[in-house]
Amino acid sequence: DKKKIPLEDFVKYATAFGLSRAVVYKIAADVHYSMKETISHKLGLLLDVPHDELITWSPNMKIYLDDDLRGFSPSRLKVLSDEMSSAGVDLQYQVYSRNGAMNVTTRYAQNRRMYLDGNFRIDTNGLPELWLISFDVINNRIDTTPTELRSFQYQLLRRVVNFAEKVGIYRINYFVTRTDSGQHKNMCVSAEETMQICKELGFKESTRCGSDSSQLHFVKTLLSY
Secondary structure, eight states, X not given: OTTOOOHHHHHHHHHHTTOOHHXXXXXXXXXXXXXXXXXXXXXXXXXXXXXHHHXXXXXXXXXXXXXXXXXXXXXXXXXXXXXXXXXXXOEEXXXXXXXXXXXXXXXXXXXXXXXXXXXXXXXXXXXXXXXXEEEEEEEOOTTOOHHHHHHHHHHHHHHHHHHHHHTTOSEEEEEEESSOOTTTTTTSOOHHHHHXXXXXXXXXXXXXXXXXXXXXXXXXXXXOO
């Protein structure tokens, strides 16, 4: 519209460039049309418009405006519990701060070979973000191997990512202690292994504020928007 190009003319031009007629008409008819990045890239080239000017990221407002998302409500916790149960883990939660934060641990933790001990928060000041303030797998047995601990932490973090995607979280923030303390050296997955797990699951090291010199900040932006 801004370039005053008749839609019919543009459709002919776009189809010659490999775009579908149906897709172009749908995009023209709906400003909220959700398109693949390859399509938006081609449109930007055809229109000679910078990509960031052509499109904007926007949340699924139905999910975002759902009051459940603004805290760890029972329905949201059920999603997390269902995810964890697939790894054979039964969690218990201590929710506080108007449902915006919670302590998480494995139910009957002291009877388990390994258990999760964590603190999660949800921030909805902007797009909803999940903050993993702590996410530690604790070893309860002397015969547990480092490989078992690492595999367990990987599985649990992967399921937290699944949970975040299902409830409409935009970004996950995970803080990892840089060095292992003497107290936890033989009890938890090492800092080096934890950082490697983050990278395997698609987290990237961030320079955003919120961490201190003793922590690394890892971020994973989810593709539900």
